[in-house]
Amino acid sequence: MTENTPAQPATQPAGQSATSAPWWRHAVIYQVYPRSWADGDGDGMGDLPGITSRLPHLRDLGVDAVWLSPFYTSPQHDAGYDVADYRDVDPRFGTLADADAMIARAHELGLRVIVDIVPNHSSSDHVWFQEALAAAPGSPERARYVFRDGKGPDGAEAPNNWISNFGGPAWTRVTEADGSPGQWYLHLFDVTQPDFDWDNPEVGDEMERNLRFWLDRGVDGFRIDVAHGLVKAEGLPDDAVLSHEMLGRTADHPMWDQPDVHEIYRRWRRVTDSYAVEGEDADRILCAEAWVTPAEALAAYVRPDELHQGFNFPFLVTPWSAPHLRDSIGESLAAVEPHGAVQTWVLSNHDVVRHASRLGYPVVPEPVRMGGIGPEDPQPDAELGLRRARAATAMMLALPGSAYLYQGEELGLPEATELPDDVLEDPTWVRSGHTERGRDGCRVPVPWEGDAPSCGFGPTEASWLPQPEVYADLAVDRQTGVPGSTLELYRELLRLRREHHLGTRTLTWVDLGDxxxxxxxxxxxATVRVVTNVGGSDVQLPADAEVLVSSLGLEGATLPADSTAWLHLG
Structure with a gap:
């Protein structure tokens, strides 16, 4: 396949029942973290051929699409989210031919393919940034990034007080070509991830070329990294809040959720709409990673002429408490209703502690978003965490809209909490002064075969992060066909979700207790009732209802604590 040869998207997701709603309004999308899903060549790093070889697992699981984190050319200072070339594959992961083969195989299996796009920043290795460093202040090359003169008589102070998401200041001073201290450049993340200046039309034009490059290769959409950060407040004023946590309105920060970001996504929507195929359910979609509050502000990203979806992070961080969960679900659905949009639901991803571990801690009343767990930290209750995780997933997969799963959660994988310090690669670990473990614990390679080298991750023992011993018992081959296993629970939930078209239904609340x-x-x-007992006494279920599935084996017509059941009402 050449750069200019369009490839056809999947037109019928794996096992998906026919429905008049576009595929993305009810799809279940599975995230693959390329480093950690499957290693085809035995070097200890996952790759595209490895991913292709394991795609039948996703068909058998019953998902509709696969989303891949970045596999582009990158020095890997932030696991590929520091992109040096948006239109090529990093040799660690394979070649463009491997990407074409992966997309084609996914479509053969009825799976759509979503890829990451990273528009807020590039790698410092990107040719544009290297040109900017070599050019003079005020040059067109520097205008592609956020370069500013420093404060003070000698410019030795940063242009403002912004901090990096990974810890430390968000500004770094460069040395000019003549060896003198020079301007400062903005990096809201790692020092090797300079922010683009989206006030420069050249940036938008180049990013559209990147989108079209992958659309022409057949991808079915994009997950947009840091979607709320592209536009900064005019004049780059100091941040009065000096925190990136989800407190109050995100727009209170001058680097997040600025109004002009929405015009960028209107342009992108016109691009993806131009690839639709008349008469086929072949929409190419855009999904925002936007840590935005309140819910109404996040919903603005999915207005009819903007993005199709936005990750529902407020739901992800909701405490395991029935009142909090009811409020979160209700507010989430109400927020998108005025726009005719659907809500998305997610419990784990490559940036947060896996929910099988996160839910193993005592319930706290505030939103839960951890910075990683280390061997010296209080450890989660593994049994309780998995029980709650199964219940939470069963509740989530019944909700109207679209859902996202993170690789390995169908196996009940816990967070790797005992990784040695010397294997950690997340830049958060270094930039926080070794006070935050970072995200490596949720990125450990997936176990496929319990008795194989690296648990079947690759053909050798090599694994870029060590796998906990418990991973062997949770491997795909140890759970396949085993009644009650987490893998078989996921398969049954996804089968029933399709069979009963749960993603396109409407929800009404039932009062069964606090x-x-x-x-x-x-x-x-017929009506499907979903009941989640979040931790109280056993709940009596209707005697005449058929139990379609439960996250925990039921004894009679009672639902125990920390479990979910789907009921078919007569």
Missing amino acids: DVVAFDLHGDG
Whole structure:
């Protein structure tokens, strides 16, 4: 396939029942972290051929699409989110031919393919940034990035007080070509990730070329990294809050959720719409990674002429508490309703502690977003965490809209909490002065075969992060066909979700007590009731209802604590 040869998208997701709603309004999308899903050549790093070889697992699981974190050319200072070339594959992961083969194989299996796009910043190795360093202040080359003169008589102070998401200041001073101290450049993340200046039209034009490059190769959409950060407040004023946590309105920070960002996504929507295929369910979609509050501000990203989806992070960080969960779900659905949009639901990804571990801690009343867990930290209750995780997933997969799964959660994988300090690669570990473990614990390679080298991750023992011993018992081959295993629970949940078209139904609440989240789903056939006991006494289920599936084996018509059941009401 050449750069200019369009490839056809998948037109019928794996096992998806026919419905009049576009595929993305009810899809279940599975995130693959390329470093850690499957290693084809035995070097200890996952790659595209490895991913291709394991795609049948996703068909058998019953998801509709696969989303891949970056595999572009990169020095890997931030695991590929520091992109040096947006239109090529890093040799660690393979070649463009391997990417074409992966996309083609996914489509053969009825799976759509979503890829990451990183528009807020590039790698400092990107040719543009290297040209900017070599050029003079005020040059067109520097205008592609956020370069500013420093404060003070000798410019030795940073232009403002902004801090990096990875810790430390968000500005670094460069040395000019003549050896003198020079301007400063902005990096909201690692020092090797300079922010683009989106006030420069050249940046938008280049990013559109990147989008079209991958659309022409057949991808079905994009997950947009740091979607809320592209535009900064005019004049780059000091940040009065000096925190990047989700407190109050995100727009209170001058680097997040600025109004002009929405015009960028209107342009992008016109691009993806131009690739639709008349008469086919072949929309190419855009999904925002935007840590934006409140819910109404996040919903603005999915207005009809903007993005199709936005990750529902407020739901992800909701405490394991029935009142909090009911409020989060209700507010999330209400926020997108005025725009005719669908909500997305997610519990784990490559940036947060896996929910099988996160939910193994005592419940706290505030949003839960951890900076990693180390061997010296209090450890989660593994049994309780998995039990709650299964219940939370069963609740989530019944909610109207689209859902995202993170690799390995279908196996009940816990966070790797005992990684030695010397294997950690997340820049957060270094930039926080070794006070935050970072995200490596959720990125450990997936176990496929319990008795194989590297648990089947690759053909050798090599693994870029060491796998915990428990991973062997949780491997795909140890759970396949085993009644009650987490893998088989996920397969059954996804099968029933398709069969009953749960993603396109409407929700009404049912009051079954303070410690219960219960709702009915209407719209296609008999009503389906979902009941989650978040931790109270056993809940009595309707005697005449058929139990479709439960996250925990039921004894009679009672639902124990920390479990979920789907019921078919007559």
